[in-house]
Amino acid sequence: MSRSASRWTAADMPRQDDRTIVITGASSGVGFETARLFAAKGAEVILACRDHTRARRAMDRITQGVPGARVEDLSLDLASLVSVRAAAAELRSRHGHIDVLINNGGLMWAPRGTTNEGFETHFGTNHIGHFVFAGLVLDLLLPVAGSRIVVVTSPAHRAG
Numbered sequence: 001m002s003r004s005a006s007r008w009t010a011a012d013m014p015r016q017d018d019r020t021i022v023i024t025g026a027s028s029g030v031g032f033e034t035a036r037l038f039a040a041k042g043a044e045v046i047l048a049c050r051d052h053t054r055a056r057r058a059m060d061r062i063t064q065g066v067p068g069a070r071v072e073d074l075s076l077d078l079a080s081l082v083s084v085r086a087a088a089a090e091l092r093s094r095h096g097h098i099d100v101l102i103n104n105g106g107l108m109w110a111p112r113g114t115t116n117e118g119f120e121t122h123f124g125t126n127h128i129g130h131f132v133f134a135g136l137v138l139d140l141l142l143p144v145a146g147s148r149i150v151v152v153t154s155p156a157h158r159a160g
Helices: 029-040 052-065 081-094 121-141 155-159
Strands: 020-024 044-049 070-075 100-103 148-151
Touching: 020 029, 020 121, 029 044, 029 052, 029 070, 044 052, 044 081, 052 070, 070 081, 081 121, 100 121, 121 148
Parallel strands: 020 044, 020 100, 044 070, 100 148
Antiparallel strands: none
16 A cells, blocks of 8 residues: 555645635634645645734745745635625635635634624634635636635534
């Protein structure tokens, strides 16, 4: 059995040149590491983040470690459908296609509350925000052969 058949690693990822990857929540954690890896493999990576300062810091870290990396930020607060719509419009104005949308951003253990639209905070941010964003940019993905929407989750539901 080959190494890649037994255990896939980042080293097994092929080049991603000429691909556009959008990652929500890419300023830290899994989203950041995913953005860094795609950038290292040649993709154009869009860090869709709520906090512009943290997104810029993440972009700086990526470009320091990956000279020539093509990264940009996109202001996206998944807890606000106004922000979701604005981010989708901005993305559409800057890019004619998306190869991969990775719905990674989210929150855990937030105090009980609601989004501006009245949804429970966790549900509104982690589910509705991503659902609306994906729907608004879906036509940028559909014409692209092999395009994907990837939803990142956690095993935290087991604690419920």
